[in-house]
């Protein structure tokens with residue numbers, strides 16, 4: 451049996467690193483990705499560059515000898531975009547976040563779906579979205595919330611259309627998770643006081659999100675395709 455291959459974007463740190471580690475523990479070969487070359491298993495590609503998703507997919511497929519079984523769309527950025535910025539600054543920030551957090555994930559999902567359809571193979575996509583996609587976010591993060599809502603809608607569309615072909619799509623919506631991304635946010639929004647909004651009394655850990663992602667990638671029943679799983683300590687209960 452050949453070892454199944456997963457492409458995990460944003461695997462250099464935080465949630466993506468935890469997902470890559472757990473998938474490797476489960477016997478998968480993981481092709482990682484980050485903005486920079488950190489090791490031989492990680493493909494560098496800055497997803498702000500419109501040509502990057504295509505290059506990343508081609509390079510990953512090449513390294514995987516033409517067979518990728520899973521895609522984890524995890525890479526993302528969270529940068530403030532106050533409405534008081536100049537019009538062009540605000541628009542630039544909007545477009546960067548939409549490109550990195552949504553458009554790149556859409557392009558990679560499209561490449562993956564086409565790959566599985568062409569080979570008549572099953573495949574799975576796991577999208578790391580956000581609580582913000584349902585609840586909205588801070589006044590400085592319209593773009594982030596919109597990108598994650600778009601990711602959720604895209605995920606449901608993929609799930610509905612390609613399930614019959616054996617292509618499954620799952621989405622996870624973390625709330626605050628203990629990574630550098632959450633640290634930046636907590637610092638900008640008043641620090642630990644925000645934890646009062648989380649009934650669990652703490653933020654999620656990257657390992658908790660990775661447990662869910664690995665479940666979706668490997669164990670979740672096919673009938674669960676299209677599901678959106680929350681991980682927010684009951685801070686936003688749908």
Ligand SMILES: NC(=O)c1ccc[n+]([C@@H]2O[C@H](COP(=O)([O-])OP(=O)(O)OC[C@H]3O[C@@H](n4cnc5c(N)ncnc54)[C@H](OP(=O)(O)O)[C@@H]3O)[C@@H](O)[C@H]2O)c1
Nearest residue numbers: 460462464465484485496497525526580626627629631632
């Ligand atoms: N942490 C939270 O509270 C939280 C909550 C909800 C959802 N999420 C989502 O979970 C995912 C992972 O977040 P995290 O907290 O683990 O973030 P993180 O620790 O900041 O890591 C972000 C990852 O994405 C990569 N990345 C960032 N910008 C990129 C770009 N322009 N091109 C390519 N890769 C890029 C980073 O690569 P480099 O190391 O090369 O920069 C890194 O691997 C994101 O999609 C995020 O929106 C996080």
